[in-house]
Amino acid sequence: MNSVIKAGESEALPEIIEGPHQALMAEIAALDPISETVLAAMVRAPREYFVPSALRHHAYHNSALPIGQGQTISQPSVVARMTEALRLDRANLKVLEVGTGSGWQTAILLELVQRVFTIERHPTLLREALARLQPRLKTPHSSLNSLSGDGSKGWKVMAPFDRIIVTAAAFAEVPPPLLAQLAVKGVMVIPVATRQNDRDQRLLRLTRSSSAAEFVTEDLGPVQFVPLVSGDGGGP
Numbered sequence: 001m002n003s004v005i006k007a008g009e010s011e012a013l014p015e016i017i018e019g020p021h022q023a024l025m026a027e028i029a030a031l032d033p034i035s036e037t038v039l040a041a042m043v044r045a046p047r048e049y050f051v052p053s054a055l056r057h058h059a060y061h062n063s064a065l066p067i068g069q070g071q072t073i074s075q076p077s078v079v080a081r082m083t084e085a086l087r088l089d090r091a092n093l094k095v096l097e098v099g100t101g102s103g104w105q106t107a108i109l110l111e112l113v114q115r116v117f118t119i120e121r122h123p124t125l126l127r128e129a130l131a132r133l134q135p136r137l138k139t140p141h142s143s144l145n146s147l148s149g150d151g152s153k154g155w156k157v158m159a160p161f162d163r164i165i166v167t168a169a170a171f172a173e174v175p176p177p178l179l180a181q182l183a184v185k186g187v188m189v190i191p192v193a194t195r196q197n198d199r200d201q202r203l204l205r206l207t208r209s210s211s212a213a214e215f216v217t218e219d220l221g222p223v224q225f226v227p228l229v230s231g232d233g234g235g236p
């Protein structure tokens with residue numbers, strides 16, 4: 001399934017939520033240097049819309065939460081770090097996200113850039129995420145393209161991408177198709193597990209140099225993600 005959502009009628013969403021949301025943002029900003037731009041984007045995409053209703057009272061805790069299919073909505077401080085690391089310095093960047101999950105990271109990306117492409121291997125999760133995201137496509141300039149399938153292969157017909165963000169941990173190496181689909185001077189942020197232990201994961205940032213296929217890799221520290229599973233065919 002490949003669907004395109006164009007900006008349509010927007011549902012009124014609260015701009016600022018007081019109380020626990022603000023406390024969480026303060027906690028995040030105390031842990032890592034996060035720009036006002038990223039924090040403001042996170043506030044404009046309230047996490048409570050992206051967690052299962054039964055867990056809504058935990059939405060503003062700095063922890064990952066289950067979203068079904070054995071998957072999780074990522075920890076807020078990690079979402080902040082990854083969004084910051086992606087260097088979203090221009091609204092016209094073309095961004096590929098692998099691992100839509102709840103759609104929360106997608107919503108934050110859509111606050112910062114106009115073109116987001118997202119891939120999720122669980123059709124049910126993708127369907128639910130798109131239902132949450134539809135009302136958020138506010139301006140006629142923003143568009144979200146989604147694909148149900150294996151994001152470790154990237155999305156060749158839509159490449160190259162200025163930015164790639166992967167929200168599940170690759171095993172031992174960055175998938176070569178993602179490297180190939182990163183634009184010159186593009187930036188990719190991806191957790192990669194070591195070959196010895198899939199829970200020993202490092203968050204990597206790769207920047208493609210102006211020459212063809214050279215990448216500068218930075219290690220941004222330890223993280224904990226669900227695995228990036230190759231092959232199609234998610235759950236029901």
Ligand code: SAH
Nearest residue numbers: 073074099101102120121150151167228229
């Ligand atoms: N950013 C999401 C993170 C969800 S967890 C959020 O905060 O909600 C990671 C997601 O990656 C899961 O939904 C999982 O199904 C998905 N995933 C794992 N392997 C994948 C693959 N090869 N291609 C696409 N999605 C994948």
